Amino acid sequence: MGLETSDDAAVYKITDEIAMIQTVDFFTPVVDDPYTFGQIAAANSLSDVYAMGGEPKIALNIAAFPNCLDTEILGEILRGGADKVKEAGAVLVGGHTIQDNEPKYGLSVSGFVHPDKIFKNYGCKPGEVLILTKPVGSGIVNTAVKAGMASDEAVDEVIRVMASLNKTAKEVIQNYPVSACTDVTGFGLLGHCTEMASASAVTLDICPKDIAWITDADSYAKMGLVPAGAYRNREHCEAMVEVGNAEEFELDLLYDPQTSGGLLFSVAKEYMDSILQDFEECHLETAVSVIGKVTEAGEKWIRLV
């Protein structure tokens, strides 16, 4: 029996062929519509299993809900979650709700993975490319939504991006020798890159100009619709990042905390074209970016180029 831990989830080896992945995640509403919130929270929870290379099998609801709100709203949140679990091919077997002043929702998910095929969040090697499977900017666009300044296009896209499962992306990349993988969430893209780089003892060259942003996220960053979490992420990481000529709005986007972000993985360059083609053939519904490459360890873990 082996016991292993990582940022994304706990992994427990049951036999030589099967390891169990166990994860839990929940948060407060990021959108007004309860059904959509349920979908996003569930997609975010399920993502931890995908980020480890696993297949979600069983999910349990975790919910908090105030007495003063109509329970129909809770029903809608749970319906959104249940639909995402179904889409993931897992089974929702119940859960637990407590009374709380602010609604919260998420899932505890169990999944399986072959012990030899677990995606680790470290192990990238110089010469590899870094690929990200969703556009960046959900924290900034959600701030614009809260301020009533977001365009309809931006609202539609951010919801679609946050609610989309990392299932297809994981199913494509598991056919390739991916050396490191994680899902991009609260630490922002650079937070997760820094973690991956330091754990792999390499420097990541990231090219902001090559990264797909969610519609209008760049304009909102320039307007100062930047959440407090982005500044916290920057404070935490900036000593490890060589900024180069990156512009201020690019830095805000790179540090922007993501809700239910994409998979970030490192793979030998020779597989890049084939992977990108597979994403297209599998109709991956989010914009994919090749965000940079892995180099020998330099002075800082991240170099913006």
Added chain:
Amino acid sequence: MKIVDARGLSCPEPLMLTAEALKNYTGPVKILVTEPHQKMNVEKLAKDGGRKATSTEVTEGFEIVIE
């Protein structure tokens, strides 16, 4: 001078109030905020609108004058 007192408010309210104050108004606006990131966001909004922002640290946070 228009004054926006956004002290104690949480994001993105200080920015919304600033945007409202700057709308169709070219005169100077003074904004009071509590947190450093709110100050930086207000400075970004001013710059994005082609306006000049000068910030000073005060006892209870920051004072930003947009001209």
